[in-house]
Amino acid sequence: MINYGKDKMKRALTFLIIVFLLISVTWFSARVWAQRENVFHSLRLFSDIINLVSRHYVEEVKTEDLVKSAIRGMLNELDPYSQYMDAAEYRELQVKTQAKFGGIGIQIGMRDNVLTVIAPIEGTPAYRAGLQAGDQIIEIDGEPTEGWTIADAVKRLRGTPGTKVRIKIRREAIKEEFEVTLIRDIINIKSVPYAGMVKSDIGYVRLADFSQVARSELEDALDSLVREGAKKFIFDLRGNSGGLLQEGFEVSNLFLPKNRLVVSVKGRDIGTNRDFITSEDGKYLTQPVVLLVDRGSASASEIVAGCLQDWERALVIGETTFGKGSVQTIHPLEESTALKLTTAYWYTPSGRSIQKPLKKDSTKEKSSREYRTLGRLKREVYGKGGIAPDLYLPYPLLPKFIARTGREIFFDFAVRYKARHKELKRPIKFNSEILEEFKTFLREKKIEFTPQEFDSSQEIIAQEIEREVASKLEGTKGEYEVRLAYDPHVKKAIELLMTATKQEDLFQR
Incomplete structure (x- = not known):
C-alpha cells in the first residue's frame, strides 16, 4: 500500500513536471517568436521610411549616409560609450591601444587656426629633423594646410614606415619659410611619459594611458626608481582616461599579492561575467604608495584606484574620478568598420560600482549600502560611481x-x-x-x-x-x-x- 502510493505520487509528479516544461517551452518559443516578429516589423518600417526619404525628399540624399546616421542615433539612445566606428575611427582606436603607428613623431594642435607642432616626440624623425614646438605646418606634400583639421593632417602625416613626406614650416625665429623631408618610421607612444625622484627615497611615476605596453613600461620605470633609491612611490593617474581592461588588471597586480580580486565584470550575457584575480605576487608589495587621481581619471584608471584603495594598498589623493565603469566589446564589421558596444559593468573588490549613473540628478543620491576596505583597517569607502579619494584635494584653477x-x-x-x-x-x-x-x-x-x-x-x-x-x-x-x-x-x-x-x-x- 505504502509503496504503491509512493509510485503513484512519483508518476503524478513526473507528469506535472513534463506538463510544466512543455508549457514553459511553448511560452518561451511564443515569446521569442513574438520578439522576432517585432524586430521584423520594425525593420520593415525602417526600410519603408528610408525608401520614401531617398525617393521623395526635396533634395537628393545618399541612402548609405541615412543608414549610418540612423545607426548612430540608435546607439546614442543606449549610452555615451556605445558607438559605430567608420574605418578611420576604428583605425585610430587600434593605434591608441597598440601604442605604435607609422608616422613622423609629432603632437599637433591648432593655434590661431593654423596647424602647429605642440611637441616632437624624442627619438623620432621629427625630433631628429629639429622640428620645434610652435612650428607652423603650412604645407604637406606641396598642398597648403589652410582650412585643414587636425584629423586631416594626421591622415596625411601618418603612413607606411620608410615612405617620405615633405612639409613646409613657418618658425617664429626665422623670417623665411623652409621645407623638410622626413622618412616615416614606427612611432611608439609612451604610456609612461615621465618617472623621476622627487626626494632621496621617494619616486614619482606618471602613467598616461593603458595601452598594450602600460604594465611593462610602468614596471621598467618602477625598477629604475628602485635602483635610484626609491622606497616609496607617488603613482600619478590624473588625466588618464583609461584603455585596455587587461592592462588595468596587470598594473594592479604589480602592487598586490597572489589570489587577490582586482575587479569583477558583470553583464546581461553570462559569458561576459568574470572575476579578475591575481595569479602571482606583485613586485612592489611593501613600498608605501600614494595614488593621485582627478576628474579625468577614468575607466582602467578607476579599476586600479578602486582596487588599491579597497585592499589598503594605496592612499588615494585628489578629486573623485570620472565614473566610467562600463566594458565595451568591439565587434568588427564589413568594410573595416566596427561596433563598440557596452556589454558589462565592472565592480571594485568591495563590490562598488565604478559606473556613475547617467541620470542628471544621480549625484544627489546616496548609496544605500555601506562599503569598507578589505584590509586590516576596514576603512569606509564610498560607492555610487567613480572613486572618491581618501583625501580630497582639488587642483587650483587658472585665473x-x-x-x-x-x-x-x-x-x-x-x-x-x-x-x-x-x-x-x-x-x-x-x-x-x-x-x-x-x-x-x-x-x-x-x-x-x-x-x-x-x-x-x-x-x-x-x-x-x-x-x-x-x-x-x-x-x-x-x-x-x-x-x-x-x-x-x-x-x-x-x-x-x-x-x-x-x-x-x-x-x-
Missing part, C-alpha cells in the same frame, strides 16, 4: 582671464620668448621684465584683464611660463621637473610619505 583662452596662451608666449632669447637656459630667473613682456603679449592677443587680476595671479602665471619655457628648452624632462616642484597634489604626497615607513602609516591621519 578667469586666462581660463577664457586656455593654457595655450603660455605655450604661445614660451615659443616667442625662447625665439627672442637665444642664450636662454634653465633655471629661469623670473623678474618683473618677464611678467611685463607677458602682459604686453596678452594685450597683443586682445585678452582683456584688469591690473588687479594680473597682480593677484602673478605666482601662477610665473609657474605656467616657467613650465612651458622649460618644456621648450629640455622637453618632457624639463616640463615635469618644473611642474612637480609646484604641484599641490605632489607636495601633499611628499609630505605624507616623508613620515611613513609602511602603507598603514599613510592612513593614520
Whole structure:
C-alpha cells in the first residue's frame, strides 16, 4: 500500500513536471517568436521610411549616409560609450591601444587656426629633423594646410614606415619659410611619459594611458626608481582616461599579492561575467604608495584606484574620478568598420560600482549600502560611481582671464620668448621684465584683464611660463621637473610619505 502510493505520487509528479516544461517551452518559443516578429516589423518600417526619404525628399540624399546616421542615433539612445566606428575611427582606436603607428613623431594642435607642432616626440624623425614646438605646418606634400583639421593632417602625416613626406614650416625665429623631408618610421607612444625622484627615497611615476605596453613600461620605470633609491612611490593617474581592461588588471597586480580580486565584470550575457584575480605576487608589495587621481581619471584608471584603495594598498589623493565603469566589446564589421558596444559593468573588490549613473540628478543620491576596505583597517569607502579619494584635494584653477583662452596662451608666449632669447637656459630667473613682456603679449592677443587680476595671479602665471619655457628648452624632462616642484597634489604626497615607513602609516591621519 505504502509503496504503491509512493509510485503513484512519483508518476503524478513526473507528469506535472513534463506538463510544466512543455508549457514553459511553448511560452518561451511564443515569446521569442513574438520578439522576432517585432524586430521584423520594425525593420520593415525602417526600410519603408528610408525608401520614401531617398525617393521623395526635396533634395537628393545618399541612402548609405541615412543608414549610418540612423545607426548612430540608435546607439546614442543606449549610452555615451556605445558607438559605430567608420574605418578611420576604428583605425585610430587600434593605434591608441597598440601604442605604435607609422608616422613622423609629432603632437599637433591648432593655434590661431593654423596647424602647429605642440611637441616632437624624442627619438623620432621629427625630433631628429629639429622640428620645434610652435612650428607652423603650412604645407604637406606641396598642398597648403589652410582650412585643414587636425584629423586631416594626421591622415596625411601618418603612413607606411620608410615612405617620405615633405612639409613646409613657418618658425617664429626665422623670417623665411623652409621645407623638410622626413622618412616615416614606427612611432611608439609612451604610456609612461615621465618617472623621476622627487626626494632621496621617494619616486614619482606618471602613467598616461593603458595601452598594450602600460604594465611593462610602468614596471621598467618602477625598477629604475628602485635602483635610484626609491622606497616609496607617488603613482600619478590624473588625466588618464583609461584603455585596455587587461592592462588595468596587470598594473594592479604589480602592487598586490597572489589570489587577490582586482575587479569583477558583470553583464546581461553570462559569458561576459568574470572575476579578475591575481595569479602571482606583485613586485612592489611593501613600498608605501600614494595614488593621485582627478576628474579625468577614468575607466582602467578607476579599476586600479578602486582596487588599491579597497585592499589598503594605496592612499588615494585628489578629486573623485570620472565614473566610467562600463566594458565595451568591439565587434568588427564589413568594410573595416566596427561596433563598440557596452556589454558589462565592472565592480571594485568591495563590490562598488565604478559606473556613475547617467541620470542628471544621480549625484544627489546616496548609496544605500555601506562599503569598507578589505584590509586590516576596514576603512569606509564610498560607492555610487567613480572613486572618491581618501583625501580630497582639488587642483587650483587658472585665473578667469586666462581660463577664457586656455593654457595655450603660455605655450604661445614660451615659443616667442625662447625665439627672442637665444642664450636662454634653465633655471629661469623670473623678474618683473618677464611678467611685463607677458602682459604686453596678452594685450597683443586682445585678452582683456584688469591690473588687479594680473597682480593677484602673478605666482601662477610665473609657474605656467616657467613650465612651458622649460618644456621648450629640455622637453618632457624639463616640463615635469618644473611642474612637480609646484604641484599641490605632489607636495601633499611628499609630505605624507616623508613620515611613513609602511602603507598603514599613510592612513593614520
